[in-house]
Amino acid sequence: MSAPSMKDVAAHAGVAVGTVSNVLNHPELVAESTRKRVQDAIAELGFVRNESARQLRGGTSRTLAYVVLDTRNPFFTDVAAGAQQVAEGAGLAMFLCDGGEDPTRQARYLDLLEQQRVEGILITPVDADDPRLAALARRGTPVVVVDRGAGPDRCSVSVDDVLGGDLAASHLLDAGHRRIAFVGGPRSIGQVADRLTGAEQALARAGAEPLTVLETARLDVAEGRRAGERLAGLPASRRPTAAFCANDMLALGLLQQAVRLGLRVPHDLAIVGYDDIEFAAAAAVPLTSVAQPRQLLGRTAAEMLLAEARHPKGHVHQQRVFEPELVVRESTSMRRLDGVA
Amino acid sequence: MSAPSMKDVAAHAGVAVGTVSNVLNHPELVAESTRKRVQDAIAELGFVRNESARQLRGGTSRTLAYVVLDTRNPFFTDVAAGAQQVAEGAGLAMFLCDGGEDPTRQARYLDLLEQQRVEGILITPVDADDPRLAALARRGTPVVVVDRGAGPDRCSVSVDDVLGGDLAASHLLDAGHRRIAFVGGPRSIGQVADRLTGAEQALARAGAEPLTVLETARLDVAEGRRAGERLAGLPASRRPTAAFCANDMLALGLLQQAVRLGLRVPHDLAIVGYDDIEFAAAAAVPLTSVAQPRQLLGRTAAEMLLAEARHPKGHVHQQRVFEPELVVRESTSMRRLDGVA
DNA sequence: AGCCGACCTTGGAACGTTTCACAACGGCCC
DNA sequence: GGGCCGTTGTGAAACGTTCCAAGGTCGGCT
Numbered sequence: 001m002s003a004p005s006m007k008d009v010a011a012h013a014g015v016a017v018g019t020v021s022n023v024l025n026h027p028e029l030v031a032e033s034t035r036k037r038v039q040d041a042i043a044e045l046g047f048v049r050n051e052s053a054r055q056l057r058g059g060t061s062r063t064l065a066y067v068v069l070d071t072r073n074p075f076f077t078d079v080a081a082g083a084q085q086v087a088e089g090a091g092l093a094m095f096l097c098d099g100g101e102d103p104t105r106q107a108r109y110l111d112l113l114e115q116q117r118v119e120g121i122l123i124t125p126v127d128a129d130d131p132r133l134a135a136l137a138r139r140g141t142p143v144v145v146v147d148r149g150a151g152p153d154r155c156s157v158s159v160d161d162v163l164g165g166d167l168a169a170s171h172l173l174d175a176g177h178r179r180i181a182f183v184g185g186p187r188s189i190g191q192v193a194d195r196l197t198g199a200e201q202a203l204a205r206a207g208a209e210p211l212t213v214l215e216t217a218r219l220d221v222a223e224g225r226r227a228g229e230r231l232a233g234l235p236a237s238r239r240p241t242a243a244f245c246a247n248d249m250l251a252l253g254l255l256q257q258a259v260r261l262g263l264r265v266p267h268d269l270a271i272v273g274y275d276d277i278e279f280a281a282a283a284a285v286p287l288t289s290v291a292q293p294r295q296l297l298g299r300t301a302a303e304m305l306l307a308e309a310r311h312p313k314g315h316v317h318q319q320r321v322f323e324p325e326l327v328v329r330e331s332t333s334m335r336r337l338d339g340v341a
Numbered sequence: 342m343s344a345p346s347m348k349d350v351a352a353h354a355g356v357a358v359g360t361v362s363n364v365l366n367h368p369e370l371v372a373e374s375t376r377k378r379v380q381d382a383i384a385e386l387g388f389v390r391n392e393s394a395r396q397l398r399g400g401t402s403r404t405l406a407y408v409v410l411d412t413r414n415p416f417f418t419d420v421a422a423g424a425q426q427v428a429e430g431a432g433l434a435m436f437l438c439d440g441g442e443d444p445t446r447q448a449r450y451l452d453l454l455e456q457q458r459v460e461g462i463l464i465t466p467v468d469a470d471d472p473r474l475a476a477l478a479r480r481g482t483p484v485v486v487v488d489r490g491a492g493p494d495r496c497s498v499s500v501d502d503v504l505g506g507d508l509a510a511s512h513l514l515d516a517g518h519r520r521i522a523f524v525g526g527p528r529s530i531g532q533v534a535d536r537l538t539g540a541e542q543a544l545a546r547a548g549a550e551p552l553t554v555l556e557t558a559r560l561d562v563a564e565g566r567r568a569g570e571r572l573a574g575l576p577a578s579r580r581p582t583a584a585f586c587a588n589d590m591l592a593l594g595l596l597q598q599a600v601r602l603g604l605r606v607p608h609d610l611a612i613v614g615y616d617d618i619e620f621a622a623a624a625a626v627p628l629t630s631v632a633q634p635r636q637l638l639g640r641t642a643a644e645m646l647l648a649e650a651r652h653p654k655g656h657v658h659q660q661r662v663f664e665p666e667l668v669v670r671e672s673t674s675m676r677r678l679d680g681v682a
Numbered sequence: 683a684g685c686c687g688a689c690c691t692t693g694g695a696a697c698g699t700t701t702c703a704c705a706a707c708g709g710c711c712c
Numbered sequence: 713g714g715g716c717c718g719t720t721g722t723g724a725a726a727c728g729t730t731c732c733a734a735g736g737t738c739g740g741c742t
Contacts, residue, residue, distance in 0.1 A: 002400075003481060005698055016722045021700055031720060046480050051456035052393040052402075053698035056727050059343075063453075071418045071437065081413060084439060088446070093453050096412065096437035098425055105429070112404075112434050115392035139387050140344060221619050256623040278562050279620040282597040286625065346728055357692045362730060372690060394728035397697050685742085692735070698727105705722070712715090 004045040013041035024049070055117065063093050064305065065113050066122040066146070067106055069189075071098040073219065073249055075275040075294060076124065079146060082298025083122055090306050092119060101189070101218055103127055114141050120305040122146050128190050142308040146301045147292075148190050149319060155308060156319045157301040159292040161191050164324035165198020168244045168272045168290050171326055173206050177242040177270060180208070183227045183254060184246025185215035192219070192246045195274060199244055212240050219246060224253020231269065232261035242270035242332070248277045251287055255331065259284055270332040286329035293322050345386040354382035365390065396458065404434050405646065406454050407463040407487070408447055410530075412439040414560065414590055416616040416635060417465065420487060423639025424463055431647050433460060442530070442559055444468055455482050461646040463487050469531050483649040487642045488633075489531050490660055496649060497660045498642040502532050505631040505665035506539020509585045509613045512629070512667055514547045518583040518611060521549070524568045524595060525587025526556035533560070533587045536615060540585055553581050560587060565594020572610065573602035583611035583673070589618045592628055596672065600625055611673040627670035634663050 010017045015038060022029050023038040030038070041047075055061050066083055068076045080096055087094040097113070099106035103126045110132050113121055120142040125133065128148045137143050137154060150156035172180055182199055184192045200211060214230060216223040224245065231239060231254070245251035251273030255265055263269045265285045273280055276291035300320055308315045351358045356375060363370050364379040371379070382388075396402050407424055409417045421437055428435040438454070440447035444467045451473050454462055461483040466474065469489045478484050478495060491497035513521055523540055525533045541552060555571060557564040565586065572580060572595070586592035592614030596606055604610045606626045614621055617632035641661055649656045 007698075017699085018701080018723070019721060022721085025700075029720075034720080046476070048480060049456050050397070050458065050698050051453070052397040052458065053727090054456075054700075055393040056391070056397055056697090056729085057699045057701085059727080065436075071412065072415065072422060074413065074415060077412045077418065077439075080439065081441075084441070093438075093450065095406075096439060097434075098418075098421065098437060100422075100425070109434065112392070115390050115395075117391065117393065135387070139389060221623070252620065252623045279593065279623070282562070282593045282620070282624055284623055284625055284627065348728075358729085359692060359694090359731085360690090363691085366730075370690075375690080391728050394697090395730075397699085397728080398730045400697080683742100686740090687738105688740105689738090690736085692733105694732095696731090697729085700726090702725090703723100706720085708717100708719090710715100710717085712713105 003050075004047045005050070006047070008045055009038065009041045009047050012045060013038045059117075061117050061119055062091065063095065063116070063118050064120045064122065064302075064309075065095045065097055065109075065118050067097045067099055067109050067113070067124070069099055069124040069126065069147075070101050070219065071096060073247065073275075074277040074279065075247070075292075078277070078294040079124075079298040079301075082295035083302040084298075085295075086299050086302035086306065092306075099124075099126060101126060103130070107132060110136065114139070117141075120144070120309045122301050122305055124148065126189060140312070142305055142312070144301045144305045144308070146297065149321065152319070153317060155304045155317045157297055157304065157322075158320070159297065159322045159324050161194035161324075162198035162201070164274060164290040164292075165195035165200075165244070166202045167198075167324060167326045168195075168274070169199035169202035171288070171328065171332065172242045172244065172270060172272060173202060173208060175242075175270065175332060178208055179212070179240040179242075181212040181214055181231065181240035181243040182246070183214045183216060183224065183243050183250050184219065185217060187215065189219070195244075195246050216250060219249055221249050221253035221256075224250035224255075225257040226253075228254040228257025228261065232258055232263055236268075240269070242266075242272070244272045246274055248273040248275045248280045248287065248289055251289070252279065252283055255284055255287065266330065266332050272332055276327050281329065283331070285331045288329045288332040289327050291325045291327045297322065344391075345388045346391070347388070349386055350379065350382045350388050353386060354379045400458075402458050402460055403432065404436065404457075404459050405461045405463065405643075405650075406436045406438055406450075406459050408438045408440050408450050408454070408465070410440055410465040410467065410488075411442050411560065412437060414588065414616075415618040415620065416588070416633075419618070419635035420465075420639040420642075423636035424643040425639075426636075427640050427643035427647070433647075440465075440467060442467060444471070448473060451477065455480070458482075461485070461650045463642050463646055465489065467530060481653070483646055483653070485642045485646045485649070487638065490662060493658060493660070496645045496658045498638055498645065498663075499661070500633040500638065500663045500665050502535035502665075503539035503542070505615060505633075506536035506541075506585070507543045508539075508665060508667045509536075509615065509631050510540035510543035512669065512673065513583045513585065513611060513613060514543060514549060516583075516611065516673060519549055520553070520581040520583075522553040522555055522572065522581035522584040523587070524555045524557060524565065524584050524591050525560065526558060528556065530560070536585075536587050557591060560590055562590050562594035562597075565591035565596075566598040567594075569595045569598025569602065573599055573604055577609075580610075582609070583607075583613070585613045587615055589614035589616045589621045589628065589630055592630070593620065593624055596625060596628065607671065607673050613673055617668050622670065624672070626672045629670045629673040630668050632666045632668045638663065
């Protein structure tokens with residue numbers, strides 16, 4: 001009735017369970033004929049190893065997980081692809097867990113993963129100061145924070161978001177913009193806060209008027225559209241002439257809605273996004289964006305995680321920080337937008 | 342040294358292990374004072390339940406997995422979001438596994454998941470006839486095939502891809518196109534084959550000349566760009582005037598490259614995509630696409646999986662098929678493309 | 683006083699593996 | 713014929729839970 005176990009296989013093949021185990025794990029110790037008999041029994045009964053028992057006894061899971069901020073943001077799936085590549089090379093399976101920008105859900109995943117005794121966890125946290133992260137590390141599950149900097153007691157791989165925000169805002173200032181909006185939120189998400197800080201710092205340096213902040217509830221396309229509506233609703237005299245969005249999802253939504261409501265991009269509204277996801281270049285007006293080395297981010301994070309998992313003693317936590325790069329496209333360039341190339 | 346177990350907690354609190362277990366699973370059976378003592382011990386030692394042992398004893402994992410064709414295709418993450426919603430409602434965690442359009446990788450995930458004894462598996466298979474799927478079901482792990490139809494011995498939730506292909510091609514024929522290209526591949530992926538079949542059937546019905554098939558190695562943006570290059574390289578006299586792409590990733594790549602190489606869309610080349618991902622509407626030229634009820638697909642699949650997992654006996658496999666819907670946008674509409682609204 | 687039930691706690695079996703010390707066997711050499 | 717060796721196979725312990733039958737204590741009822 002229930003799934004056959006090694007005991008059943010052993011009985012069926014007329015050997016001891018230990019022998020079945022050997023066939024599976026150390027076939028060279030088993031005589032040809034016996035091995036064959038056991039393998040036939042396995043096939044016949046449809047025996048499938050019970051990983052729980054295995055892990056319970058062996059103590060290792062050959063699995064790692066990446067808890068993502070939001071799987072629907074292509075940026076993260078690109079990072080994940082990089083990480084997966086490394087995991088695969090090391091013979092580990094990687095599970096993706098969608099935190100959905102929800103702290104509760106993310107916390108549930110962390111608890112579950114720790115209970116499952118995964119080899120390690122990659123995470124882009126909603127809240128980088130979640131005490132759970134420290135607790136995990138203390139209790140022995142290696143953790144690497146991805147796309148956020150971390151303190152000295154944790155590994156992290158990130159891109160300088162303050163610099164990114166600065167780059168974006170400086171670019172807009174250079175193009176002559178003075179009334180600039182920031183679209184993004186919630187601020188509790190570290191990336192959002194940093195990018196905003198960077199932009200503010202650039203404006204302050206230039207002595208420009210402060211940012212108009214349009215705070216969003218999430219970082220998705222729908223929220224971007226909503227922001228577009230709000231901007232388009234303002235009288236032209238008070239409307240910002242440029243918007244810097246905390247990510248490309250927002251920027252694409254904003255762009256779409258702004259165009260729909262009659263604003264010309266970049267004439268009436270210049271737009272800078274963040275992440276330079278693949279779709280940014282293919283947008284209605286190709287999007288200027290702050291690019292991050294996505295796959296490299298994932299690969300590096302996974303490598304660091306593996307290093308820590310393999311040699312926990314004497315491991316020294318590293319905080320790698322990469323530099324973002326501004327990619328300028330039509331959404332901010334003042335070339336004429338009618339008369340397509 | 343190693344992670345503390347219930348035994349350690351019990352010793353520390355001066356009770357039996359059974360009591361610790363009760364505190365965790367049936368707190369109402371334990372006296373207030375004892376409960377407190379045990380909880381303190383748990384906190385002090387940093388005890389974390391070992392899920393493997395738990396599962397070994399209890400036989401259930403409270404976990405399900407969705408093995409996706411490619412996490413970088415937003416279509417699938419949308420489907421996943423729908424499924425996750427249902428799983429969460431049922432108190433199950435869902436892991437996402439990225440098959441990366443690679444049969445080997447997908448097979449590895451399936452093996453692992455079966456060994457982990459997950460409650461059930463949602464899968465968008467690279468190869469719908471993989472004998473592994475039948476084996477899984479036979480051995481007791483419920484499987485629901487997502488975005489592919491399946492035979493009567495399996496549950497599936499899909500959208501009629503032949504119809505979708507037909508819709509797309511008919512739309513192009515109606516607009517007067519006669520030389521039409523199909524961009525997509527590899528054909529071993531069922532969705533690709535079906536959409537092509539649908540298109541061919543529409544052309545045959547109209548007595549039009551057969552499709553020019555540009556076969557791609559993958560279903561991503563880069564391959565779309567490559568196809569754009571090939572199309573743009575053809576002399577105008579022989580170049581198709583419209584292209585139907587097997588998905589939106591290809592379509593967006595194709596669109597981007599075609600425009601870059603000087604083709605006007607839809608004037609010189611009309612484009613229809615498939616999936617109607619969120620980014621399709623925000624594209625350089627908003628993309629006509631065949632929409633599928635993504636979230637509904639995911640929700641339905643998860644519901645069917647749960648139903649089967651809960652009541653395996655007498656379960657009757659269902660094959661739900663939804664209807665796709667054509668969403669017409671500028672990439673095929675013959676309104677002038679210069680003079681933006 | 684004796685008994686009962688309510689309430690709480692205990693101890694051990696069972697889950698399916700892996701590992702390891704050891705037994706069985708045959709052959710070979712002295 | 714005894715000692716040894718190498719090759720195969722065995723059986724039981726251990727991993728950390730959950731579940732359950734049974735035991736203990738206490739207060740109240742007859």
